[in-house]
Amino acid sequence: MAVPAAMELVDLALRATQAYDRPDLTTRLEHTRRRLEDPNVRVLIVGEFKQGKSQLVNALINAPVCPVDDDLATAVPTAVLYAEKPAVTLVWDGEQRRRSDVPVAKLADYVSEAGNPGNRQGLSRAEVGLPRNLLKDGLVLVDTPGVGGLGSAHGAATMATLPTADAVLLVSDASQEYTAPELEFLSTAMRLCPNVAGVITKTDLYPQWRRITDLDRGHLATAGITAELFPVSSVLRLEAVRSEDAELNKESGFAELVTFLRTEVLARADELDRRSTSQDVLAVADQLGASMRAELTAQRDPQLAGALVSDLEIARGRAAALKDRSARWQHTLNDGVQDLTADIEYDMRDRLRAIGREGEQLLDAADPADIWEQFAEWLEGQVATAMSANFVWAGQRAEWLATQVAEHFAAEGDSVLPALRSGRSSDVHGQVGRLERPEQERIGFGQKLYIGARGGYGGMLMIGLATTLAGFAMLNPLSIGAGLLFGAKTVREEQARQLARRKAESKAAMRKHLDEVTFQVGKDSRDMLRQVQRQLRDHFTSLAEELQTSVDTSVKAAQKAVSGDENVRRGRIRDLEAELDRIGKLEDKARALAPAARKVLV
Numbered sequence: 001m002a003v004p005a006a007m008e009l010v011d012l013a014l015r016a017t018q019a020y021d022r023p024d025l026t027t028r029l030e031h032t033r034r035r036l037e038d039p040n041v042r043v044l045i046v047g048e049f050k051q052g053k054s055q056l057v058n059a060l061i062n063a064p065v066c067p068v069d070d071d072l073a074t075a076v077p078t079a080v081l082y083a084e085k086p087a088v089t090l091v092w093d094g095e096q097r098r099r100s101d102v103p104v105a106k107l108a109d110y111v112s113e114a115g116n117p118g119n120r121q122g123l124s125r126a127e128v129g130l131p132r133n134l135l136k137d138g139l140v141l142v143d144t145p146g147v148g149g150l151g152s153a154h155g156a157a158t159m160a161t162l163p164t165a166d167a168v169l170l171v172s173d174a175s176q177e178y179t180a181p182e183l184e185f186l187s188t189a190m191r192l193c194p195n196v197a198g199v200i201t202k203t204d205l206y207p208q209w210r211r212i213t214d215l216d217r218g219h220l221a222t223a224g225i226t227a228e229l230f231p232v233s234s235v236l237r238l239e240a241v242r243s244e245d246a247e248l249n250k251e252s253g254f255a256e257l258v259t260f261l262r263t264e265v266l267a268r269a270d271e272l273d274r275r276s277t278s279q280d281v282l283a284v285a286d287q288l289g290a291s292m293r294a295e296l297t298a299q300r301d302p303q304l305a306g307a308l309v310s311d312l313e314i315a316r317g318r319a320a321a322l323k324d325r326s327a328r329w330q331h332t333l334n335d336g337v338q339d340l341t342a343d344i345e346y347d348m349r350d351r352l353r354a355i356g357r358e359g360e361q362l363l364d365a366a367d368p369a370d371i372w373e374q375f376a377e378w379l380e381g382q383v384a385t386a387m388s389a390n391f392v393w394a395g396q397r398a399e400w401l402a403t404q405v406a407e408h409f410a411a412e413g414d415s416v417l418p419a420l421r422s423g424r425s426s427d428v429h430g431q432v433g434r435l436e437r438p439e440q441e442r443i444g445f446g447q448k449l450y451i452g453a454r455g456g457y458g459g460m461l462m463i464g465l466a467t468t469l470a471g472f473a474m475l476n477p478l479s480i481g482a483g484l485l486f487g488a489k490t491v492r493e494e495q496a497r498q499l500a501r502r503k504a505e506s507k508a509a510m511r512k513h514l515d516e517v518t519f520q521v522g523k524d525s526r527d528m529l530r531q532v533q534r535q536l537r538d539h540f541t542s543l544a545e546e547l548q549t550s551v552d553t554s555v556k557a558a559q560k561a562v563s564g565d566e567n568v569r570r571g572r573i574r575d576l577e578a579e580l581d582r583i584g585k586l587e588d589k590a591r592a593l594a595p596a597a598r599k600v601l602v
Contacts, residue, residue, distance in 0.1 A: 006036055006277040009589055013281045016288060016586060024546050025284045032280045039138030040081065041269045043261065044162070044193075046144050047171035048182065052201035052234060054078075056171055057143045059234035059254060060261075061132045062241045066143045067108035076111040076123045078143040082136050083129025091124045104128070134258065137266050162188075162392075167195035167265040173202040174209035174231065178219045186225050192392060195265055197228045199257065204233040230257045274593050281590040287550040289583045295557035296576040299569055320548055329409040329540060336401040337533045344394045344525050351386035352514050355379070359510050367499060368506035379510060387521050394525055398532045409540050 010033045017025040045053045054066035054074055066078055088107050090100045102110065109115035111126050125142075135141075142165075162168060168189050172182055178198075189196045200216065203209040213231050220227060232253035240249035249255060359379055368375065 005593055006273050007033070009281055009586075009593055010036065010277060012589070013284055013586060016583070017284060020288055022288065022549070024542070024549055025287060028280065028542065028546070029284060032277060036273055036277065040140045041138045041166045041266055042079075042140045042142060043167045043169060043265060044142045044144060044165045045169050045171060046185070046189075048179075051171045051173045053171045054143050055234040056169075056199060056201055056232070057141050059232075059237040059252075060141060060258070061130060061134060062238070063130055063132070065104070065107065065128050065130065067112040074111060074143060074145050075113045075116050077125040077145065078107075078111050078128060079125055079140055080128045080130060080135065080143070081140045082132065082138070084131055085129070086131070087129040089127040089129075091127060092122060134261070137262075138269070139261060139266060162192040165193050166269055167197070167261075168193045169197055169199050170227075171199045171201055172216075174200050174206040174212045175202070177212055177215040183219060183223050183225070186220070186227060187223060188392075190225060190227065192395075195268060197230065197260060200229060200231040201234060203231050203253065204235050228260065230260065232257055278590045278594040281593075282587060285583050285587045285590065287546060289580055290550045291553035291557045292576050292580050292583070294554035296573065296580065298557075299573050299576065327544075329405050330537075332408045333401070333405045333533060333536055333540075336404060337529055340394070340397050340401060341526060341529050343397070344390065344529070345522060347393065348387070348390045348522060348525065349518065351390060352383070352518060355382045355386060356511065356514055358382075360507055363503050363506050363510070368502045372506070375506075379513070383514070383517055387517065390521075391525070391528075394528060398529065402532070402536055405536055405540065409543070 010029055014026060014029050014033070017023075017029060045057055047053050055068050057066045057078075057080060058064050058068065061080060065080060066074065086104050088102050088104050090102060090110055092098050092100075107126060107128065110121065110123060116123070170182065170186055170189070172178060178186075186196060186198070198216065198220075200209060200213050206212070209231055213229055216229060220229070230253060233251075236248055236252035237254045239245070240252055240254075359375070359382075362371070362375060362378075
């Protein structure tokens with residue numbers, strides 16, 4: 001839900017820009033208003049398989065929405081958000097994005113391994129709308145498939161989604177302390193997401209949960225991870241809500257978790273809305289008042305009008321230069337994106353080459369027919385992890401580039417850094433096909449007999465003919481023994497040939513898969529960087545245009561300011577002072593909005 005004070009401030013500023021005929025500033029504020037109207041605050045529920053993620057979501061919203069099973073896991077991300085009536089929408093992303101509504105009771109047929117094993121239906125996600133107070137302020141809980149550590153495809157896909165999340169809850173049950181992959185996941189998540197916490201589930205099943213929680217806190221401290229931990233029992237929570245037992249609900253541990261979601265996650269989202277709205281309105285108010293202040297200076301002291309106009313002409317030249325293609329920030333952006341594209345592509349190819357070399361070593365060390373299932377799982381996990389790390393690094397470098405461009409722009413004009421968003425982060429690896437299994441030809445028992453008999457016949461015939469010269473029969477112990485030796489040798493050579501062929505075909509299949517990854521993910525990376533370039537270019541170009549419009553207005557106002565009629569001049573001074581007073585009050589409200597955000601968390 002948008003912050004009411006922020007919405008009121010934007011509406012007040014919009015009326016001002018319309019009254020002062022500044023459509024360029026009106027466009028900026030309309031964008032601010034659209035951003036405020038987006039209520040969603042995404043919280044990713046992540047963790048390894050069978051840790052109680054789905055049951056945690058069900059307990060938070062008091063509804064059996066996410067399918068829970070002792071053996072089968074979640075296969076498709078499921079977003080639970082507020083709606084006036086229960087509803088389920090399935091979403092497919094791709095070249096043609098489509099959505100489909102299904103009954104709530106049929107959700108398990110699409111999001112669980114039982115109904116949709118391995119996500120064969122190709123779903124991007126499912127959206128479940130429910131009328132719940134916890135969700136009413138815009139909270140969106142996303143139940144994700146088990147990550148299986150950072151080395152899994154699910155884990156890599158989840159990692160690539162982290163920059164778009166407002167908070168992350170890592171779920172781990174109380175049966176054991178944090179594993180190394182979980183700690184690594186938390187450490188990486190802390191660098192990509194502003195709000196990360198841990199949830200220890202199933203405290204009702206494991207009496208030693210307090211000891212496990214203390215051990216986990218120790219592991220977090222050793223790793224330098226500052227994340228809160230919440231031990232909870234989903235079973236107790238559901239029973240407490242059913243029986244309306246406040247003490248049982250307190251014992252379940254969910255009261256602290258819900259408080260965290262309200263005061264740390266939702267409140268911080270409100271704080272960000274307030275701060276960004278305050279900055280936008282202050283920038284707009286400053287530009288609205290610029291022309292009035294210039295005219296007021298000229299009206300108060302006509303002798304300074306010439307010098308003022310001269311200074312404003314210089315400022316107009318600087319503002320015009322900001323729009324020019326030769327502007328420093330333009331060079332920084334263009335050169336930075338080219339360098340970044342080259343670096344990201346090199347990093348991606350380097351990671352894939354390393355995976356290819358390691359894969360070839362694994363295939364050389366064993367028979368591909370025996371290890372193919374495990375090898376395919378390993379390869380896809382390694383590729384997903386590498387591509388996710390490549391994407392995350394690209395996002396971090398893009399943020400750094402945005403900062404450099406903003407600094408160079410600000411050297412000649414005021415600037416506000418935009419929020420960089422990539423709409424493709426959740427499906428970086430999703431468009432790459434599965435690793436195809438090559439034809440794995442192996443010699444059967446019947447084939448062995450045939451090949452051995454064929455090789456043995458030649459050996460027996462050759463030695464038999466040679467021994468007949470010494471007076472032996474064609475079939476004698478020497479010729480029969482030679483036939484057996486030649487037959488066995490022929491079988492071994494055929495087995496070796498087919499093994500070498502299986503290895504060659506397996507390596508070719510691996511290289512084909514890596515080439516497909518390079519082609520598709522490389523395009524995704526370039527598309528993401530082009531999107532960043534367009535966002536930065538459009539953002540700073542708009543700022544430059546706004547600045548030039550403000551300076552042009554100031555020049556015209558200063559040139560027309562001096563009037564020979566003293567009464568007219570005094571009346572104009574009073575009008576300008578009144579208008580600037582209104583703008584000053586707007587600025588005061590904008591400044592008051594940002595500190596109000598910090599008080600929310602006290």
